[in-house]
Amino acid sequence: MKNEPAVNPDRLLQSVSDFAAIGATPAGGVNRQALSAEDRAARRLLAERALARGFTVFQDEAANLFIRHEGRDAAQPPLLIGSHLDSQPTGGRFDGALGTLSAFEVLEALADADVEIERAIEVVAFTNEEGSRFSPGCMGSMAFSGAANVADWQAARSTDDVLFADELRATLDALPEAEIRPAGHPISAFVELHIEQGPVLERENVPIGIVTGVQGTKWLEVAFSGEAAHAGTTPLEFRKDPMAAAAAAIARIQDGIMPSDPAARLTVGRISAEPGSVNVIPGRVSFTVDMRHPDAEALAAIERRVHEECLAAAKRWGCEAAIALRVDMPPGRFATAVTAAIAESCAALGIASRPMVSGAFHDALFVNRVAPSAMIFVPCRNGVSHNEAEFVSDEHIVTGARVLLGVALQLAS
Template structure:
C-alpha cells in the first residue's frame, strides 16, 4: 500500500447534510420513502458522485444500487458494504443513509490514497429497508439473498396507492447510466454501519458497537370473539366480553415476560375493538404481540407462554380465541471473522468498542444467509430513531467511518 487511507471529515459531513436535504421535513428529519421521487433523487446524487470518481455503477432488478471500485484480482468475489437510503415518513437523517454514505466515503478514501485492494469493493444501497411505503421491509436484501422473489411483490400497493411494479420500473428507468443486472451475485463478506437505535452506547460512553447477532422476532395476532351486548343492561354473569379477556391476557404477559428476562422484548402494539361503540360490549377484540429474543429456544418458549395465557383468558371469560402468526424470523448470528476484522480495525486506531446484539433487524440479517456479515453501530442521542429528532454527533460519525474503513482495508486485502 502506498499510504494509510484517511476519512475526509469535511467531505463526509457535507454528504450527510446534502442527502438530508433530499426529502427534508420542517422538523429537521427526512421523508424519503422507498421508490419515491425523493428516493430516486438520492440515488441519482449518489450515482453522479460515483461516476465523477471513476467508479462503476449498476443496479439489479429490485433496484438495489451498487457502486464498484475494482481490485487487483477480478477473480476474487467483491467485499460488499453499505445500507439503505429510504426513510420512514417522519424519519431521521441518519437511519440507513449514514451507513451508505460512510461506505461511499471508504471508497473515496481508498481512491484518494491510491490504494489498490486485492478484491473489488462494492457499496450497496438496498431497496425498501424500512417497509413504510411498501410492505414488507428489507425487500432489496431479501431478494439479494434469495429469501424472496421480487415478482411476488409486483401487485403490492403503497400507502399512497401506487403499485410496486410501477414505482420499481420508474426507479430503474431513472438511472439509465446504471446497467441492470440479475438479482444476486457472489460476495466475500458484508459490513453494514448503522445507528444503534437504542441507548446503550451513549449511556456507556462507547463510540462503536460491534454487532454479533440480531434478535429473533415473532409477530402474533390474537383475536377474542365474544358476544356484543348492551353496556347498560347486561350483568356480569351474562357477559362474554372479549375486551376483558384481552386485558387479562395482556396484563399477564406484560407483567411477567420482560421483568423475568432482561434479554426479552414483548410489545402489544395495536388493539382493535368491534363494533367500537362506547355503549356496546365488543363482539370481537384483537391485538398484536411483537416478541423478540436472541435465543431461538427461549423465543419459542415465550411464544408458547403468550399462546397459553391468551387461551386461558379466553376460556375464563367465555370467549373463542384465535391466534395467528404473522412473522417468524429466527435469530441471526453474524460472522466471528468479520466481527474480529472490525475489532482489529478499531484496536489499530485506538477506538473503544464493545460487542452488541441488535434488537432491530437490518439488511445485514438477510445478507448473512449467503455471506459472512457483521454490523457496526454508532450511538444516537437518547436512542431515538424513526423520528425526526434522530441525532448523531459529528465525532461519532467520524469514528464510525474510521471503524468501517479499518475493517474494509482488512477484509478487502485477504
C-alpha cells in the same frame, strides 16, 4: 499503497446533511419511504456522485443500488459494504443513510489516495429495509440473499394504496444509466455500519459497538371474536367481550415476560376494535405482538406463553381466539472473521469498542445467510431512533467511517 487513505470529515458530514434535505420534515427528521419520489431522489444523488468519481453503478431487479470500485483481480467476489436510504414516515437523518454514506466515503477515500486493492469493493443501498410503506421490511436484502423473491411482492399495496410493482418499475426506470441485473451475486463478505438505536454505547461512553449477532424476532397477530352488543343494556353475564379478553391477555404478558427476563422484548404495537363505536361492545378486537430474544429456545417459550395467556383470556370472557404467526426470524450470529476485522480496525486506530447483540433486525441479518457478515454500531443520543429527534454526533459519525475504512482495507486485501 501510494498514499494512506483517510476519511474526509468535512465531505462526509456534508454528505449526511445533503441527503437529510431529501424528504426533510419540519421537525428535523426525514420522510423518505421506500420506492417513493424522495427515495428515488436520494438514489439519483448517490448515483450521480458515484458516476462523477468514475465508479460503476448498477442495480438489481429488487432496486438494490450498487456502486463498484474495481480491484486488481476482477475474478474475486467483491467486498460489500453499505446499508439503506429509505426511512420511517417520521424517521431520523441517520438510520440507514449513515451506513450507506459512510460506505461511499470509503470508496472516495480509496479513490483520493489512488489505492489499488486486491478485490473490488461495492457499496449497496438496499431497498425497503424499514418496511413502513411496503411490507415486509428488508425486501432488498431478502431478495439479494434468496430468502424471498421479488415476484412474491408484485401485488402488494403500500400504505398510500400504490401497487408495489408500479413503484418498483418507476424506481428502476428513474436510473436508466444503471444496468439492471438479476438479484443476488457472489460477495466475499458484508459489513454494515449503523446507529445503535439503543442507549448502551452512549451510557458506557464507548464509540464503537461490534455487533456479533441479531436477536430473533416473532410477530403474532391475535384476534378475539366475541359478540357486539349495546354498551348500556348488556349485563356482565351476557357479555362476550373481546376487548376485555384482549386487555386481560395484554396485561398478563406485559407483567409476566419482560420483568422476568432482562433479555426479552415484548411489544403490543397495534390494536383495533370493530365496529369501533363508543357505545358498542366490540364484536372483534385484534392486536399485534412483537417478541424478541437472542436465544431461540427462550423466544419459543415466550411465544408459547403468549398463546396460553390469550387462550385463557378468551375462555374467561366467552370469546374465540385466533393467533397467527406473521414473522418468524431466528436469532442470527455474525461471522467471527468479520467481527475480528472490526476489532482489529478499532485497535489499530486506538478506538474503544465492545461486543453487543442487535435488538433490531437489519439487512446484514439476511446477507449473513450467503456471505460472512457483521455490523458496526455507533452511538445515538439517548438511544432514540425511528424518531425525528434521532441524533449522532459529528465525532461518532467520523469515527464509525474510519473504522469501516480500516475494515474494508483488511477484507479487500
